[in-house]
Structure formats: structure tokens, C-alpha cells
Amino acid sequence: MYGFYRISACVPRLKIADVRFNVEEIQHLAEKASAAGGSVILFPELAVTGYSCADLFHNSALLDQAEKGIAELAETLPGNAVYAIGAPVRFRGRLFNAAVVMQNGSILGVVPKINLPNYREFYEKRYFSSGKGIEAEVFPFAGFDKVPFGGDLIFEVSPELRIGIEICEDMWAVVPPSSRLALNGATLILNLSASNELVGKADYRRELVRGQSARCVAAYAYVSAGVHESTTDTVCGGHAVIAENGAVLLDSERFFRDGRLFQTDVDLQRIGAARLSDSPYANSVEMAPPSDCRRIPVSPVPQPSDLLRTVEPHPFVPSDTAVRDSRCREIFSIQSAGLARRIEHTSARKLVIGISGGLDSTLALLVCVETMKLLKKESSDVIAVTMPGFGTTGRTYNNAVGLCRLLGTELREISIREACLEHFRNIGHDPETHDVVYENSQARERTQILLDIANKEQGIAVGTGDLSESAMGWCTYNGDHISMYSVNCSVPKTLIRFLIAWVGENSAPEVRAILQDIIDTPVSPELLPAAEDGSIRQKTEDIIGPYEVHDFFLYHFLKYGAPPAKMLFLAEHAFAGVFSKEQLAMWLKTFLRRFFSQQFKRSCMPDGPKVGSISLSPRGDWRMPSDASAALWFESLEKGS
Numbered sequence: 302m303y304g305f306y307r308i309s310a311c312v313p314r315l316k317i318a319d320v321r322f323n324v325e326e327i328q329h330l331a332e333k334a335s336a337a338g339g340s341v342i343l344f345p346e347l348a349v350t351g352y353s354c355a356d357l358f359h360n361s362a363l364l365d366q367a368e369k370g371i372a373e374l375a376e377t378l379p380g381n382a383v384y385a386i387g388a389p390v391r392f393r394g395r396l397f398n399a400a401v402v403m404q405n406g407s408i409l410g411v412v413p414k415i416n417l418p419n420y421r422e423f424y425e426k427r428y429f430s431s432g433k434g435i436e437a438e439v440f441p442f443a444g445f446d447k448v449p450f451g452g453d454l455i456f457e458v459s460p461e462l463r464i465g466i467e468i469c470e471d472m473w474a475v476v477p478p479s480s481r482l483a484l485n486g487a488t489l490i491l492n493l494s495a496s497n498e499l500v501g502k503a504d505y506r507r508e509l510v511r512g513q514s515a516r517c518v519a520a521y522a523y524v525s526a527g528v529h530e531s532t533t534d535t536v537c538g539g540h541a542v543i544a545e546n547g548a549v550l551l552d553s554e555r556f557f558r559d560g561r562l563f564q565t566d567v568d569l570q571r572i573g574a575a576r577l578s579d580s581p582y583a584n585s586v587e588m589a590p591p592s593d594c595r596r597i598p599v600s601p602v603p604q605p606s607d608l609l610r611t612v613e614p615h616p617f618v619p620s621d622t623a624v625r626d627s628r629c630r631e632i633f634s635i636q637s638a639g640l641a642r643r644i645e646h647t648s649a650r651k652l653v654i655g656i657s658g659g660l661d662s663t664l665a666l667l668v669c670v671e672t673m674k675l676l677k678k679e680s681s682d683v684i685a686v687t688m689p690g691f692g693t694t695g696r697t698y699n700n701a702v703g704l705c706r707l708l709g710t711e712l713r714e715i716s717i718r719e720a721c722l723e724h725f726r727n728i729g730h731d732p733e734t735h736d737v738v739y740e741n742s743q744a745r746e747r748t749q750i751l752l753d754i755a756n757k758e759q760g761i762a763v764g765t766g767d768l769s770e771s772a773m774g775w776c777t778y779n780g781d782h783i784s785m786y787s788v789n790c791s792v793p794k795t796l797i798r799f800l801i802a803w804v805g806e807n808s809a810p811e812v813r814a815i816l817q818d819i820i821d822t823p824v825s826p827e828l829l830p831a832a833e834d835g836s837i838r839q840k841t842e843d844i845i846g847p848y849e850v851h852d853f854f855l856y857h858f859l860k861y862g863a864p865p866a867k868m869l870f871l872a873e874h875a876f877a878g879v880f881s882k883e884q885l886a887m888w889l890k891t892f893l894r895r896f897f898s899q900q901f902k903r904s905c906m907p908d909g910p911k912v913g914s915i916s917l918s919p920r921g922d923w924r925m926p927s928d929a930s931a932a933l934w935f936e937s938l939e940k941g942s
Contacts, residue, residue, distance in 0.1 A: 303867040304461050304570020306489070307605045309339035309382075310524035310541035310553070310563045317351040317531050320366040324349065324373055326560055327386060333562050335380035338609075340462075340602040342382045343491045345526040346414075346469050347398060349374075349388040352495035353531035358389055358396060358428040372443040375403045382602055383409070383456060385466060387493040392440055392450055395430040400466045400493050401443075402456055402597075409456055410449040410597050411442065414468035415478055422497065422534050425470075437595065449597060452478055455487050458599040461569040463487045469494035472509055472523070483517035484586050485594040488572045490519055495526040497535035498555065507542050507552055515547030518575050518582045520567035528556055543567065546575055550610055566609045574862040614875040615849060616856040617793045617913065629803035632796070632912045633671065636788045639910030640672045643761060643786045651760030653684045655751050655781075656705060657827065658697030660797050661789055663704065663819050665765040667804050668788045670708050680709035684758060688717045688750060690743045692827035694837055700822070704815045713754075717746045740828035744780030752785075761785045764907055769794035769848050771906065771917045772855045773892070774899020775826075775841065782902055790909030791916040793855070794824070794848040824848065845895070846888035850880065854892045859915050859923070865889060865938035889938065897931035 311334055313326035327344055334342045346352055349370050350363060357363050367388050378384050383404050390399040390411055397413040413432025417425040436453040456464040465482030472479070472492050479490040490513070496506060506523070514521035520543070527539030538555030541563040551565040576582050619625040644652070652669045656662045669683045685705040689698060705712040721742050725732045732739065748762075755762040764784025766776050768791050776782040789797065798820050805816035822837070829839040842848060853872055857863040863871070872885045904919050904927055916922040 302604045302606060303870060304568050304573070305566045305605055305608065306340040306462055306569055306602070307338050307564055307566050307609060308489070308520070308522045308543055309334035309337070309342040310522060310543065310551070311342060311344050311560070312524060312527040312539040312541065312557075312563075313344065313348060313560045314527070314558075315348065315351050315529045318354050318357050318363055319351075320349060320363070320370045323351065324370040327374060328377060330560050330562055331374075331378050331384065334564070335378075335382055337562070337564060338603055338605050339380070339382045339564065340604060341385070341464065341489065341491070341522070343385040343493060343522060343524055344387060345524055346387040346400075346493045346495040347389060348386055348493075348526070351530060352387075352526050352537075353533070353535075356428070364389055364391060364396070368443050371401055371408070375408050375443060375445075376406055378403060380603065381405060381600060383458065383464060383599060385464075385491050385493060387468070387495075389429075390442065392435075392438075396428060397432055398425065398429045398468060399432075400468055400491070402454075402464075402466065404602075405600055408443060408445050408448050409599060410454045412452060412454055412466040412468070413450070414471060415452055416470040416474045418470045418473075423470075437593065449595060451595070453592070453594045455482060455485060455594050455596050456599050457486075457596045458602055461573060462489060462602070463596075464489050464491060464599075466491045466493070468492065469496060469525075472513060477513060479513060479517055479519070479521070481589070481592065482594070483519050484589045485592050487517075488519050488569050489567065490514075490517060490521045492521065492523040494523060495530060495537060496540065498538040498540075503538070503540055503555065506540060507549060510542040511544045511547060511549050514544035518546055518579055519572060520545045520569060522567075524563075527561075528558060546572060564609055566605055570867070571861045571863070578862065608874050612871050612875040614853060614879075615795050617796045617852055618799055625799060626803065629800050632792065632800060633668065633804070635910050635912045636668045636792075637671045637675055640668060640763070640786060640788055641675045643908070644672065644676060647761060649759060649761045651682050651684050651755070651758040652763055653686065653751050653755040653758065653760045654763045655747055655765065656685045656687050656701040657693075658699070658701035658704075658819060659822065659827075660794065660801065660819060660824065661765040661767050661770075662701070663816065664792070664797050664801055665763055665788050666704065666708070666710070667801070669763055670710065681711050683708075683710040684713060684754060684760065685710045686713045686715060686751060686754065688715050688747045690717050690721070690747075690828065691739075692743075692825075692829045692831055692837075692839060694827065694831045695835055696818075696822060696837075697827060700815050700819050704812070704819075707809070707812050707815070715750055717743055717750070720746050735829055740826070741777045741780055743828050744777035744826070748777075748780050748783055752783075755785060763788060764909065765789055767792050767794055767797055768915070768917060769852055769855065771903055773845060773851060773895045774902050775845065775895075776902060778902055781826075782906075784907050787907045787909035790906060790918065791911045791913060793852045795852045846884075846891055847880075850876065850885065850888050851892050854889055855896075856915065858892075858896070859917075864942065865893065865934050866941045869938065886938070890935070893931050893934050893938070897929055897934075900925050900929065901927040
């Protein structure tokens with residue numbers, strides 16, 4: 302289903318060297334994981350015997366029983382999931398710390414640990430051999446004649462799901478085996494571990510998993526042995542971590558005393574899309590030496606019909622308040638630094654900006670004032686121009702004027718009403734006809750004023766339009782679409798609210814109060830006459846749908862190349878209980894129609910700073926023919942594919 306696979310990380314209870322007990326505990330958790338829809342189910346390092354058997358690993362009685370235990374598990378594990386279980390494995394007179402991969406009554410392959418820790422509390426080389434250099438081998442094992450053995454195995458379920466395996470210390474190596482496996486197509490890396498707990502180690506371990514998932518552009522599932530390992534010298538905690546291309550999806554609790562199952566769903570379709578668009582990955586594949594990794598065919602595995610992961614409704618806005626605060630500070634700094642550099646390069650004396658009392662012009666104004674501080678110039682070097690038109694309301698006008706006065710900018714008021722009426726007379730347009738001509742004439746008149754003032758004052762006309770408006774084409778061509786430098790061009794509407802709120806939190810109470818009212822004001826271009834009571838009549842979101850939904854679609858469309866049906870599926874989860882499927886489908890069609898039809902505006906966007914991972918600059922992230930057809934995407938949405 303849309304590339305989702307359910308990963309089950311199991312931490313069973315165990316008894317050291319009691320294979321019978323351990324096999325039963327593995328079976329118990331395997332049944333739970335299978336019943337819960339597990340696609341890939343992994344257990345810790347040496348789970349069949351326990352990691353801390355020490356010199357007991359030299360005893361054939363233990364090794365014989367371990368092999369019998371594996372044979373029993375291969376025969377009895379339920380469902381069609383792929384299982385990876387740690388066990389000691391004898392191969393040609395040597396003993397290996399290995400992962401045994403099983404499905405449907407068969408052993409698909411055995412992967413030996415390559416990097417053996419032999420320092421401080423670890424002395425694995427006393428018992429085990431390294432799997433380094435062992436490839437293209439088969440051997441009789443656990444009742445099966447020709448079991449693939451080696452570090453060159455990739456278990457291929459589908460083009461989306463290709464499984465590579467490394468064991469504990471392998472992840473800590475300078476060049477982990479998973480790097481090679483990922484370059485050879487593995488999209489999911491499993492790590493079977495028995496990592497002990499030390500102060501601060503869990504944080505470092507989590508970062509290793511997260512970082513390796515990012516470097517490999519893959520999903521990475523890690524599970525470690527629990528507290529029932531021997532405590533002679535160390536204590537294990539049963540840590541499970543699952544990450545996807547640099548994002549941690551699951552970070553388990555530790556030190557529980559029962560057997561535990563941890564599950565989440567990874568999006569391997571997203572991984573495939575990221576690899577296609579990720580130049581570092583493609584370049585690494587090209588530079589990597591030829592490999593003869595073996596592809597082990599695997600039968601189809603269950604895929605979830607529901608979704609066991611959080612889908613953030615506001616992907617541009619961090620849910621963690623501390624992260625959000627840091628993110629806002631960084632974005633504001635990027636915007637200000639970019640504008641400051643443009644001022645230096647052009648030797649501009651002034652900044653000229655149109656202010657409406659809306660979100661976009663407010664943020665741009667705040668950036669302008671901060672930029673002047675950076676350059677040790679006065680706030681009065683910012684020329685803020687309010688240009689009342691036919692739809693300007695008292696609320697937005699008063700907020701714009703009040704904010705400029707508090708910030709200390711130069712404030713100019715130039716009404717555009719008479720100029721627009723004269724223009725209507727010149728082109729023969731009835732001013733009572735409130736059509737696109739009526740609206741766009743106002744936007745173009747305002748832009749002309751700003752550009753001319755900038756020329757007169759040897760300044761820069763600062764654009765205010767945001768990323769969401771660019772995506773939807775909700776701007777007037779050669780009107781508010783044009784400026785000399787556009788500071789908000791890669792900031793989505795949903796994030797602009799938080800940026801303004803962040804500035805407000807760090808401002809005087811009078812400024813904070815105005816900023817809060819601006820945040821609470823309905824989004825509107827105010828190009829149509831106000832309502833009889835003086836309130837805003839023309840509300841953008843009543844026309845095109847909520848910006849939070851369009852920002853959601855934009856994020857998944859651009860960042861992950863998600864097909865429309867998947868975008869709708871994700872939106873249903875993200876906005877469950879807020880919007881209906883029918884509403885979301887309607888707005889998705891609006892998004893697709895406008896995104897494709899309005900590319901011509903984006904093809905000639907002015908310069909502006911990229912602040913996040915998504916931009917629509919024709920010189921940067923997004924290149925698209927202005928006459929590209931959306932038919933394929935509408936068809937895909939209708940078919941649900």
C-alpha cells in the first residue's frame with residue numbers, strides 16, 4: 302500500500318544458554334508481530350542463545366541446540382513476513398555471530414557479523430570469526446542443503462523493499478557494511494544488536510541510526526537485547542530505533558522486564574523517490590566499485606492496510622516548540638542575511654516595501670527592519686508604503702500603519718483608487734464589474750508605485766509573496782508577483798504565521814498585540830470591496846481552500862514526488878476529524894489544477910533566499926515547462942493509484 306511496510310522490532314525475554322526457553326519467547330513475540338501485520342520482523346543479536354554466553358560458545362552442546370532451535374523457528378514462524386534472528390552459526394570450521402533470515406518455512410540466507418568489537422568490555426574475537434571477505438558462499442545448515450552465506454546478501458522482496466543486514470558493531474565502523482548494501486540497492490537496513498547501556502550511549506546510538514539512514518537514503522531498523530542478558534559486567538536495555546532517511550520514526554523505551562514488540566511503518570516508496578532526486582546518492586553509486594552482491598528472491602510480505610505512524614498535518618512547521626523556536630530564528634536570519642547582501646551588492650540606500658496589514662507584508666517588513674539593524678542603518682531607511690484600494694479594510698490599514706510607526710520606519714500613504722479608475726476609463730472597463738481586470742489592475746498599480754519609488758530613492762523594492770502563493774499562482778502576473786528581491790519566496794504560509802508569532806514573543810507588548818491581530822486576520826488580497834460592516838469580504842481560503850492543506854500537498858508533491866492518491870491518503874490521516882475525504886479530494890484537485898496552470902509565473906520569479914528544503918525558484922529547485930499537462934495526475938487520483 303503506497304510503499305508502506307510494517308517493521309517489527311522484538312525484544313524477547315531470554316535465559317542465557319537456554320535455547321528452548323529463548324525459542325519459545327521468540328515464537329511468542331513473532332506471533333504477536335505477525336498478527337499485528339508485521340512485514341519484516343527482527344530480533345536482537347544472538348537472540349537464540351543470548352549474547353553473553355562467553356566461553357560457552359565453544360561448547361558444541363550449545364551450538365548444536367542453537368542450530369536445532371533455528372530449524373524449529375524456520376518451520377514454525379507464522380505468516381509471510383521476513384524474519385531476521387541472531388544466532389551463533391558454524392561455517393567451515395569457524396564460528397560466526399550471524400543473522401539468520403527466514404520466511405515461509407525456509408532459511409533464505411545467513412549474514413555474518415563483519416566488525417567484531419574487541420576492546421574494553423567486548424572480546425568477541427575470542428569466540429567468533431569475522432565475516433569480512435566471505436561472499437558467494439552456500440552451506441548446509443539447520444536441515445537445508447544450500448543456504449546462502451556471506452556479507453554480500455540483499456533480500457529482494459520487491460523493487461521497493463530490498464533488505465540488507467548488519468550486526469551491532471558494524472554500524473559503528475568507519476565504513477559500515479550498510480553503505481555498500483545501500484549502494485547496491487538495499488532500501489531497508491536491519492541491525493541486530495546487543496549493545497550495552499552506558500550514560501549517554503542511547504543518544505549516541507540513536508544518532509548513529511538516524512545518521513546512517515540519512516547517508517544511505519534508506520530506512521534503518523535497529524533492535525538491541527534486553528535486560529535479561531547477563532549483568533556480570535554490563536547491562537542491556539532493549540533499545541529499538543527505526544529511522545527513515547534521517548528522520549527517527551520510533552525510539553523505544555528501555556529497561557522493561559517483559560518481552561516487547563515495537564512497530565512502525567516505513568515508507569519505501571518515499572525512499573525510492575528520494576534516491577532518484579538525490580544527487581549525492583546517485584553520484585555515490587556511480588563512484589562505488591562494481592559489486593557482486595547476491596540478490597536473494599523473497600516472496601511477497603504483508604503490507605499494512607492502516608497506517609502505524611504519525612503524519613504531521615503541518616510538515617513545514619516543527620511540532621516541538623524548542624525546535625520551532627530555533628527554526629524560526631534561523632529562517633529569519635537567512636532572510637535578513639540574504640537581503641543585507643543584496644543591499645551591499647547594489648549599494649542601495651533604501652528598502653521600499655508595500656504594507657497591507659497582512660501576513661506576508663508583515664513578515665517582509667520585519668525582515669527589512671532587522672536587515673537595517675544588521676547593516677547598522679536606521680529603521681527609517683525602510684520606506685513602508687500603504688496603498689489603500691477598493692477593498693482595504695480599517696483593520697488591516699490600522700495594523701499596517703500602527704506597526705510601521707512602532708518599528709520606526711518611514712511611512713507613506715498613496716491611495717490607488719483614482720489611478721485605477723483612470724486606468725479603467727483608459728481601457729474601457731466598467732469599475733462596477735469586479736472581475737480579474739478589476740483585481741489585477743490594483744495589484745499592478747501598487748507594484749508600479751513601489752518600483753518607481755525604489756528607483757527615485759536609489760532603493761530596492763522588496764517582494765512579499767510567499768511559497769504557498771507561488772505554488773498556487775495566487776498572485777498577479779507582473780503585479781505583486783514582481784519585485785527586486787523577494788524575501789518570503791521560499792517560506793510557506795503556514796510557517797509565516799509562526800515566524801511572526803516568534804518575532805512577537807521577542808518584541809514590546811504594543812508590537813506583539815498588533816502582530817497577534819495580523820495573525821488572526823483572515824488571509825485576503827483585499828481587491829474586492831469590503832462587506833457592509835467593513836469586514837473583509839474576499840477571503841482567500843474560502844476560494845481555494847485552506848493553506849494548511851495546500852502546504853501539506855505541496856510538501857509531499859515536491860519533496861517526495863508522491864502520487865495524488867497517496868497525497869490524499871496521507872492527508873486523510875493527517876487531518877482526520879478536521880476535514881472530510883471529500884473536502885480533501887476537492888482541494889487536492891484545486892492544488893493540482895493551479896500548480897500546473899500557474900507555472901508561467903514561477904518561471905520568471907525574482908531572486909530570493911532559499912530557507913528550507915523546498916523551493917520553487919526556476920534557478921534552483923524546480924524546473925517545469927509552463928505548459929505541462931496535469932492530466933496524468935488527475936487520472937492517477939481518479940484511479941486511486
